[in-house]
Amino acid sequence: MIEAIIRWSVFNRFFVLLGTLALVAGGLYSVRYTPVDAIPDLSDVQVIIKTSYPGQAPQVVEDQVTYPLTTAMLSVPGAVTVRGYSFFGDSYVYIIFDEDTDLYWARSRVLEYLSQVAPVLPETARPQLGPDATGVGWVYLYALVDRTGQHDISQLRSLQDWFLRYELQTVPGVSEVSTVGGMVKQYQVKVHPDKLRAYNIPLSLIQTAIKQANQEVGASVIEMAEAEYMVRASGYLTSEEDLALVPLGVNKNGTPLLLRDVADIGIGPQMRRGIAELNGEGEVVGGIVVMRFGENAQTTINGVKEKLAQLQSSLPDGVEVVTVYDRSGLIERAVSNLWEKLFEELAMVALVCFLFLGHLRSSLVAIITLPVGILAAFIVMHLQGLNANIMSLGGIAIAIGAMIDGAIVLIENMHKHLEREKVTDENRWEIVTRAAVEVGPALFFSLLIITVSFLPVFTLEAQEGRMFSPLAFTKTYAMAASAALAITLVPVLMGYFIRGRVRREAENPLNRWLSRLYMPALRVALHKPKVTLLLALLLTLSSLWPLQHIGSEFIPPLDEGDLMYMPTSYPGISTGTAREILQQTDKLIATLPEVATVFGKVGRAETATDPAPLTMIETFIQLKPRDQWRPGLTLDALKQELDALVRIPGLTNAWVMPIKTRIDMLATGIKTPVGVKIAGPKLQQLRPLASNWKCC
Numbered sequence: 001m002i003e004a005i006i007r008w009s010v011f012n013r014f015f016v017l018l019g020t021l022a023l024v025a026g027g028l029y030s031v032r033y034t035p036v037d038a039i040p041d042l043s044d045v046q047v048i049i050k051t052s053y054p055g056q057a058p059q060v061v062e063d064q065v066t067y068p069l070t071t072a073m074l075s076v077p078g079a080v081t082v083r084g085y086s087f088f089g090d091s092y093v094y095i096i097f098d099e100d101t102d103l104y105w106a107r108s109r110v111l112e113y114l115s116q117v118a119p120v121l122p123e124t125a126r127p128q129l130g131p132d133a134t135g136v137g138w139v140y141l142y143a144l145v146d147r148t149g150q151h152d153i154s155q156l157r158s159l160q161d162w163f164l165r166y167e168l169q170t171v172p173g174v175s176e177v178s179t180v181g182g183m184v185k186q187y188q189v190k191v192h193p194d195k196l197r198a199y200n201i202p203l204s205l206i207q208t209a210i211k212q213a214n215q216e217v218g219a220s221v222i223e224m225a226e227a228e229y230m231v232r233a234s235g236y237l238t239s240e241e242d243l244a245l246v247p248l249g250v251n252k253n254g255t256p257l258l259l260r261d262v263a264d265i266g267i268g269p270q271m272r273r274g275i276a277e278l279n280g281e282g283e284v285v286g287g288i289v290v291m292r293f294g295e296n297a298q299t300t301i302n303g304v305k306e307k308l309a310q311l312q313s314s315l316p317d318g319v320e321v322v323t324v325y326d327r328s329g330l331i332e333r334a335v336s337n338l339w340e341k342l343f344e345e346l347a348m349v350a351l352v353c354f355l356f357l358g359h360l361r362s363s364l365v366a367i368i369t370l371p372v373g374i375l376a377a378f379i380v381m382h383l384q385g386l387n388a389n390i391m392s393l394g395g396i397a398i399a400i401g402a403m404i405d406g407a408i409v410l411i412e413n414m415h416k417h418l419e420r421e422k423v424t425d426e427n428r429w430e431i432v433t434r435a436a437v438e439v440g441p442a443l444f445f446s447l448l449i450i451t452v453s454f455l456p457v458f459t460l461e462a463q464e465g466r467m468f469s470p471l472a473f474t475k476t477y478a479m480a481a482s483a484a485l486a487i488t489l490v491p492v493l494m495g496y497f498i499r500g501r502v503r504r505e506a507e508n509p510l511n512r513w514l515s516r517l518y519m520p521a522l523r524v525a526l527h528k529p530k531v532t533l534l535l536a537l538l539l540t541l542s543s544l545w546p547l548q549h550i551g552s553e554f555i556p557p558l559d560e561g562d563l564m565y566m567p568t569s570y571p572g573i574s575t576g577t578a579r580e581i582l583q584q585t586d587k588l589i590a591t592l593p594e595v596a597t598v599f600g601k602v603g604r605a606e607t608a609t610d611p612a613p614l615t616m617i618e619t620f621i622q623l624k625p626r627d628q629w630r631p632g633l634t635l636d637a638l639k640q641e642l643d644a645l646v647r648i649p650g651l652t653n654a655w656v657m658p659i660k661t662r663i664d665m666l667a668t669g670i671k672t673p674v675g676v677k678i679a680g681p682k683l684q685q686l687r688p689l690a691s692n693w694k695c696c
Contacts, residue, residue: 002444005488006436007433007437010491010495013495016489023376023379024375029382030383031375033382034382034388035296035298035299035385036331036387037297037298037387037389038389039334039390039467040387040389040392040467040470041294042467042663044096044097045106046094047103047110048092048131048608049092049093049110050092051069051121051126051127052089055089056088057088058086058087061089062091065127067084068120068121069084070084072114073093076095076106076113078097078098079095080097081096082094082095082096083096085611087273087611088273090611092611107129128608130608130609131176131608132293133290133609137293137609138288138609139300140289140305140325141288141325141326142286142308142322142323142324143284143322144159144164144322145278145320146319148317151316151318153181153285154185154269156284156285156319157183159316161184164321167311168304168307168308170307171304172299173291173292173296173299173303174289174292176290176607178290178605178609179287179288179606180275180287180288180601180606180610181274181275182283183270184269185268185270186268187237187240188265188266189210189259189263190264191263195263199248199261205249206248206262209246209247209259210237210243213242213247214236214237215233216235216236218230219232219233240267243259244265248262273604274602274603274605275602276599276601277579280586280588286601288605288607288610289301289304297328298331298332302328308321323597324597325599325622326622330560330659333561334390335389338394342396345400345401346367349370350363355510356408361498361499362497365494365497366404366407366408368493369403369404369485369486369490370400370403372489373481373482376478376485377396377478380477386473386474389470391470392473395470395471395473395475395476399474402450403479405446406446406447406483407482407486407490410439410440410491417431418431428495432491433491436487436491440491443486444486450479454471457471458472558657558660559635561623563639563642563656563657564618565618565654566619566656566661567652567654568652568654569615570650571615572615573615581602583600584648585617585646585651589621589642591645592638592642593629594624594628594633595621596622597621598621600617601617602617620658642655678690
């Protein structure tokens, strides 16, 4: 069958070249539109339920909201893990699904089960699904600042909530734009208990009166003078004066009793569980762009930047948007570095082919088939939805050395035929066919064996599978493409390119020199086979000792270009103290010349992807390019310098990478790869146990 394919390809070489052009065009299209990211998305298929239960303590939230939701979600089809978190006023339930589950199917099933459990929840508890994104979807963060002092943080928060957020959500690929920090303005009614007692009014009447006064209803239509008029009662409260005039009833004298008679009315900030700070200069309002699951990170970030540039002119004077985290820099560095290595590898392969074949045109046959095979792999990547990242491109880089083997063997066999017989225009394609048929079938199956060599990688599951399967996929696709090209395109190219004088193998000085080096060793090995086998066995056994003592980890440390400061603080810290600590640490970090910006966040943002308590500090440190660092300074040395600089009593420093930490938190529920969960009926009994584990 393989011989027939080779003969058909040589006979129909026009169609082979035409198909190659179509393959190249499809490959270039796929390269342009394949999603690009730094590393594969290692997150599980998850659905988040965030429930707001204002003003309630964590234990109340746990008993009345989190527990009913978690027990109901345990029976969702495909769910493997259900995690619940209870905070002051908020509940977060994470449902982790089997990795083969479709995300939107999972969301629909969770919504179905949520509708069943919603009636048993408290009336003021409002459950809702989180965005169709993961914790590693935080691709872009910005801060709204006004260094002129014309706008306070409540006005900046209003700009973010009512203007920027809605505009940025229109960018393709954006799932959610959440807010952190700032102040939310609200009308506040401060009731005097003594006046309520004097008028014999319960507090519930105040709530009912405000609700009834803040309504607008329609009353059908009326016809007057041959025209139709719509009737509605406009009763929305729009000012403090409107609130003050809310009627509560009448007093003993029949005089109307108004809300201002029993309460003080004003405008104040809503209770907040998140604070944002920039460069140690004071509070700001932050925006977090969350990318939709499976989208192109690079394209999404570029779209957000373009949108922000358009909106800058619409912002009030003095207000500016400062980028505090941008993953596109990491993506560009990682992918461009890998592309450079790929081109270097291609150049090295071309040089080696030319040196050993000794014929420039013959080298071109091997060199041309390499990019065609890579483009074919990109077509399958694009159809499958694989991202172009360091793992998927790494698979292509691994395959390049083996992809060239088939073409080289075919070209060398063609050279042998040219040494034995003279080539004319009449017999050229006959010689090409005989040379290709002679070794083509064996080459094809040998390349297929290499192709399936990564099959064990496909058996990996969970994070391991998501990390290494892109590498195995692309390597397999590239090798399969090279096997197909070896019996179709390469014979056709040999007929067109291998022309002119071809030197014999013995005439190549490099081949003669290398033969003198390895031939004596080969003769000795064949003359004394037992000694050779014994030496090979001893060499293999000698590797066992270092193999037992070598370290191991999931993936090598990835320098993301930025840092995150995530200290551990004591529980129960107040909002004011947390704000002071955040500003102090940011100001200290910003003093280093290698630091570009420092954006600190304490508490949680207004998103279901951030179940952070008020005790959790997350500081995003944007670093300057390496060429602007002090000479000889490394990242580890910078971490040590930061650790020595930031010494706050009660804080345990941790300098981590943003993406890796998000992955760890997503996989384990904590911010470290390994943790211990201690459960029991009484908190007093758990504290000593936790302290013992901490000491260990």
